[in-house]
Amino acid sequence: MIYGKMWTVVKPTVGVPILLGAVAVGSFAVHLAITTHTTWVSKFLNGEPINTASASS
Amino acid sequence: MLRLSRRLVEGWAELGTRFLPFADAATPELPLSRLLRLSLFQVSCGMAMVLLMGTLNRVMIVELHVSAALVAIMVSLPIVFAPLRAVIGFKSDTHRSALGWKRVPFIWRGSMVQFGGFAVMPFALLVLAGAGQSAHYPAWIGQVAAGFAFLLVGAGVHTVQTVGLALATDLVREEDQPKVVGLMYVMLLTGMIVSAVAFGLLLSEYSPGQLVRVIQGAAVVTLLLNVIAMWKQEARDPNRHQPRPAAQEVEFQDAWRLFRSGPEAMRRLLIVGLGTAAFSMEDVLLEPYGGEILRMSVGDTTLLTATLSAGGLFGFWAASVVLGRGYDAFRMAAIGAMVGLPAFALVIAAAPLDSPVWFGTGVMLIGVGGGLFGHGTLTATMRAAPRDQVGLALGAWGAVQATAAGIAVGVGGILRDVYAAATEPVLGYIFVYSLELLLLVVTITAMVPLVGWRRGHATRNQAA
Amino acid sequence: MSEKVGLTGLTEAESEELHRNLIQGTQFFGMIAALAHLLTYIYTPWLG
Numbered sequence: 001m002i003y004g005k006m007w008t009v010v011k012p013t014v015g016v017p018i019l020l021g022a023v024a025v026g027s028f029a030v031h032l033a034i035t036t037h038t039t040w041v042s043k044f045l046n047g048e049p050i051n052t053a054s055a056s057s
Numbered sequence: 058m059l060r061l062s063r064r065l066v067e068g069w070a071e072l073g074t075r076f077l078p079f080a081d082a083a084t085p086e087l088p089l090s091r092l093l094r095l096s097l098f099q100v101s102c103g104m105a106m107v108l109l110m111g112t113l114n115r116v117m118i119v120e121l122h123v124s125a126a127l128v129a130i131m132v133s134l135p136i137v138f139a140p141l142r143a144v145i146g147f148k149s150d151t152h153r154s155a156l157g158w159k160r161v162p163f164i165w166r167g168s169m170v171q172f173g174g175f176a177v178m179p180f181a182l183l184v185l186a187g188a189g190q191s192a193h194y195p196a197w198i199g200q201v202a203a204g205f206a207f208l209l210v211g212a213g214v215h216t217v218q219t220v221g222l223a224l225a226t227d228l229v230r231e232e233d234q235p236k237v238v239g240l241m242y243v244m245l246l247t248g249m250i251v252s253a254v255a256f257g258l259l260l261s262e263y264s265p266g267q268l269v270r271v272i273q274g275a276a277v278v279t280l281l282l283n284v285i286a287m288w289k290q291e292a293r294d295p296n297r298h299q300p301r302p303a304a305q306e307v308e309f310q311d312a313w314r315l316f317r318s319g320p321e322a323m324r325r326l327l328i329v330g331l332g333t334a335a336f337s338m339e340d341v342l343l344e345p346y347g348g349e350i351l352r353m354s355v356g357d358t359t360l361l362t363a364t365l366s367a368g369g370l371f372g373f374w375a376a377s378v379v380l381g382r383g384y385d386a387f388r389m390a391a392i393g394a395m396v397g398l399p400a401f402a403l404v405i406a407a408a409p410l411d412s413p414v415w416f417g418t419g420v421m422l423i424g425v426g427g428g429l430f431g432h433g434t435l436t437a438t439m440r441a442a443p444r445d446q447v448g449l450a451l452g453a454w455g456a457v458q459a460t461a462a463g464i465a466v467g468v469g470g471i472l473r474d475v476y477a478a479a480t481e482p483v484l485g486y487i488f489v490y491s492l493e494l495l496l497l498v499v500t501i502t503a504m505v506p507l508v509g510w511r512r513g514h515a516t517r518n519q520a521a
Numbered sequence: 522m523s524e525k526v527g528l529t530g531l532t533e534a535e536s537e538e539l540h541r542n543l544i545q546g547t548q549f550f551g552m553i554a555a556l557a558h559l560l561t562y563i564y565t566p567w568l569g
Contacts, residue, residue, distance in 0.1 A: 007539050008526075008527020045269075183564045
């Protein structure tokens with residue numbers, strides 16, 4: 001596998017948390033940004049019924 | 058101040074071991090904290106089972122208005138993977154790894170799969186229900202997606218549980234196995250009870266957003282619990298990284314043949330299946346029986362679940378204590394099956410006598426019997442498993458157990474409906490309970506040659 | 522097989538195996554995420 005030997009140089013105890021953390025923090029940050037900068041996610045999460053009529057237009 | 062806090066901590070630790078059942082499961086090599094940590098994977102399995110069988114079952118029908126037949130199909134999908142537990146266990150027995158691990162990679166992958174299933178599940182369910190815009194799309198998208206999500210969760214639970222139990226067996230000495238089995242069962246039950254209450258509270262005010270949060274929260278909790286559980290548990294075995302020459306590569310069929318050739322291996326599996334079926338068929342029938350036939354209130358029927366769990370806990374505890382002293386595990390399972398006989402008799406008698414007390418007593422005894430039986434068969438499986446076939450043996454046990462339980466619950470419900478429709482409601486229940494009695498009798502009969510009651514104690518001990 | 526030990530104390534084979542697991546895990550995670558987002562879109566285009 002490409003780059004498969006990188007862990008002979010990078011310590012897994014350092015590299016693995018960085019990799020997994022980057023994925024976790026990255027996806028969390030995107031969702032957080034959407035929640036804080038738009039209104040529809042928090043509306044949805046607060047249990048307001050979604051508007052089926054207007055969304056289809 | 059410091060001294061006070063230290064004394065508090067010491068007192069707390071002592072209190073922990075004194076009041077915690079199975080505290081003596083710890084050995085010098087394997088402290089209690091590590092065992093408790095390992096058993097967290099059972100909590101995540103219990104949580105997944107409650108979510109699939111209980112919470113989502115209800116949410117799909119009540120809140121999402123999915124047809125009952127479709128719900129039944131979805132919920133029973135994970136059973137499809139149950140027989141594969143034997144293969145999963147075998148794979149982990151023979152896993153080749155440069156890192157020297159055989160159990161950790163499987164628990165990791167199983168957790169990932171379970172996590173993935175939960176991650177897509179809420180949206181799949183909403184699409185399945187045709188909510189929002191999804192009605193504009195063909196129905197099969199929702200069905201396929203929901204089925205896929207249920208399959209993923211099922212595959213994850215089967216993998217994690219099989220390999221997790223195998224890891225636990227690897228780690229403890231043989232004389233400590235009964236206590237570990239007890240601990241594992243208790244943690245499974247704990248996970249089920251705690252998450253049932255938690256899901257009930259969290260979803261008491263339903264909204265699609267809340268459903269998404271709860272299920273995806275369960276996904277994250279699963280991953281966290283399983284990672285904590287397996288963290289640094291398995292020692293790396295340097296012998297594992299030499300790849301075997303192809304000629305020595307073990308095939309599943311060969312391993313299975315070897316396993317079958319063990320003493321009465323197939324009879325043991327048959328007994329596990331029959332007994333499990335006998336103890337699970339009433340699972341979804343107890344509460345409606347109490348409500349419909351004995352006219353118990355909703356609160357009282359909910360108490361039944363607690364009664365059953367309490368009986369089960371007592372069974373696990375008693376079995377752990379007795380088996381820990383070296384008592385024959387299969388004999389313990391036979392005693393469990395025998396406790397089931399008066400238990401179901403009491404449950405049946407409760408209808409003509411119109412006595413909720415008899416019913417409650419019977420339910421508790423079912424719990425005790427089921428606990429003794431489950432503990433006995435699992436401990437027997439662990440004890441009988443050859444060191445290099447632990448995964449396969451536990452996988453086979455789990456495969457039979459999970460398949461039998463799943464089929465029995467389904468068949469029990471169907472039989473009740475069919476028989477009640479043909480005659481009257483009471484007889485539908487009584488028919489199923491009588492069938493369970495019959496199954497128990499067959500189970501006990503099949504066990505006679507194994508427990509050696511005919512030949513007496515002395516000859517058996519020599520044979521063992 | 523090569524028993525070359527790198528700077529981190531891992532052999533090449535160990536490194537490869539670790540990497541394979543990580544990459545496969547990430548791929549699986551990505552596919553699940555894509556599927557979940559697709560289903561969300563079908564449910565309602567971005568929760569509108």
